[in-house]
Amino acid sequence: MKKIQKYLEENRDRFLDELFEWLRIPSVSSNPEHKDDMFKAAEWAKNALLKAGADTAKVYETAGHPVVYGEKIIDSSKPTVLVYGHYDVQPADPLELWETSPFEPVVRKTDLHPAGAIFGRGACDDKGQAFMHFKAFEAMVANDYLPVNIKFMIEGEEEIGSPSLPKFCEENKEMLKNDVILVSDTSIIANDVPSITASLRGLSYVEVEVDGANRDLHSGTYGGAVANPINILADMISKLMDEDRHITIPGFYDDVVEATAEERVLINQAPFDLDEYKKALDIDDVCGEKGYTTDERTGIRPSCDVNGIWGGFTGEGTKTVLPAKAFAKISMRLVANQEPKKIAKLFEDYFLSIAPDCVRVKVDYLHGGLPVMTPIDTPEYKAAEKAMETTFGKKPIPTKEGGSIPIIALFEQILGSKSVLMGFGLNSDAIHSPNEHYGLFNFYKGIETIPYYYKYYGELKG
Ligand code: BES
Ligand code: MN
Ligand code: MN
Numbered sequence: 047m048k049k050i051q052k053y054l055e056e057n058r059d060r061f062l063d064e065l066f067e068w069l070r071i072p073s074v075s076s077n078p079e080h081k082d083d084m085f086k087a088a089e090w091a092k093n094a095l096l097k098a099g100a101d102t103a104k105v106y107e108t109a110g111h112p113v114v115y116g117e118k119i120i121d122s123s124k125p126t127v128l129v130y131g132h133y134d135v136q137p138a139d140p141l142e143l144w145e146t147s148p149f150e151p152v153v154r155k156t157d158l159h160p161a162g163a164i165f166g167r168g169a170c171d172d173k174g175q176a177f178m179h180f181k182a183f184e185a186m187v188a189n190d191y192l193p194v195n196i197k198f199m200i201e202g203e204e205e206i207g208s209p210s211l212p213k214f215c216e217e218n219k220e221m222l223k224n225d226v227i228l229v230s231d232t233s234i235i236a237n238d239v240p241s242i243t244a245s246l247r248g249l250s251y252v253e254v255e256v257d258g259a260n261r262d263l264h265s266g267t268y269g270g271a272v273a274n275p276i277n278i279l280a281d282m283i284s285k286l287m288d289e290d291r292h293i294t295i296p297g298f299y300d301d302v303v304e305a306t307a308e309e310r311v312l313i314n315q316a317p318f319d320l321d322e323y324k325k326a327l328d329i330d331d332v333c334g335e336k337g338y339t340t341d342e343r344t345g346i347r348p349s350c351d352v353n354g355i356w357g358g359f360t361g362e363g364t365k366t367v368l369p370a371k372a373f374a375k376i377s378m379r380l381v382a383n384q385e386p387k388k389i390a391k392l393f394e395d396y397f398l399s400i401a402p403d404c405v406r407v408k409v410d411y412l413h414g415g416l417p418v419m420t421p422i423d424t425p426e427y428k429a430a431e432k433a434m435e436t437t438f439g440k441k442p443i444p445t446k447e448g449g450s451i452p453i454i455a456l457f458e459q460i461l462g463s464k465s466v467l468m469g470f471g472l473n474s475d476a477i478h479s480p481n482e483h484y485g486l487f488n489f490y491k492g493i494e495t496i497p498y499y500y501k502y503y504g505e506l507k508g
Contacts, residue, residue: 050356050497052263064177065164068177068332069151070150071086073134073135073168087133090297097184098181102120108203109209110203114133115197120192125195125508126194126195126196127224127226128223129228130228132176133176135173136171141227143481145480158472159485159487160484163475169484174489175230178496179496199216207251215456229454232467241444242434242468245418247379247417249378249380249388249414249415249450250377252394252410253410260370262358273303287350290337293350298348298370301388302348315341316483334349338465338481345445350376354375354460378393393409394411397409420467422444424464425503429466435472437495470488
């Protein structure tokens, strides 16, 4: 391990230069204008894997964006780790709020990252974190120290719900066969408080349309007499939660597995400072379901949020108009054992039931994913725990995170293997937001930790 750490030390600057090349490719999966960039980013990852020491690496076309797969098999009787990550990123807008250009990465210091952080879209989510695995792998291969077989699957559609990946996995089961899936696409509590993600929330995402008259109307001639779809939509949205911020959709909580008193104690033992939390977000108070702490609200309770709402006139100046239509994109974060399609149906039934006769309402299910719970008493998890303990000098805490990675639950169904969610980001890294960044400390700590994962996993399994 000494040789590996020395190798990592000697190649620090090159690693950063290489990551910057990847970050410069604007691989925004949701925007068809970036179709070519998706290929470029996939091709780049393939070449990076080959350079790092993979025996084979290939870009696989799918009905959507391509999947990159590469592997190094040292001995088929040894255990196999499949590394999963994603090279697609969220759109960079609103662009005017970026202090530096989203696809022109730079290193800048911040309060939480005194050693500097990489600013750019995808720096943390997930190119920066996936790339740590490439470099850790390179260091192990270069020093002839690879205790297990390694496979890489880096997809380009995570941020849009991984529509093509289930089929890819079904069709390539044998190639993807593994003993554990290792993922770095989540956070730690703080740079001096390591943690491993033991659960993720699921997701059910819908779009609603409220239609009024057959055309936009003069708001003086008709206002007060004909439905304004935006007013009605706002009414309906306000009926999704009561004053305790409890979701009012009938049946919504039926499948929720309530956390036990012991589990709740454990969750609240994790370091958390409400004042710091509020200060970091510049809010006077938090807002969530009555009776639960902030960590519980994001970790073990479902939520319902409007992600965007539109319709009518939003240009400069004024226009007096009764819009014909209003729309909203609404997502619900789910916990065990809520099922995305079932929840979408409950939402639809309820939303239609509260729609007044003066409008017509449509609900479309866009995508979803099951919640994830990973066991923490397995060699797969213990290897991550030991690896982080070695490099952080502290035993990592298992945490429940609020975000979602929909494909993880499907991996278990299709490939039959569990995942270990060993991420290195911070919640303050502004993923999906302007000025996304990833601490240099976190980037290098990740590269340093990953080889230990293989070492301990090899030992525990070997
Ligand atoms: N890496 C995130 C998920 C995440 C972030 C987990 C922080 C834990 C902590 C992932 O890329 C993501 O953004 N997922 C989407 C899912 C989606 C678009 C289907 C999410 O959670 O919104
Ligand atoms: Mn991600
Ligand atoms: Mn993301």
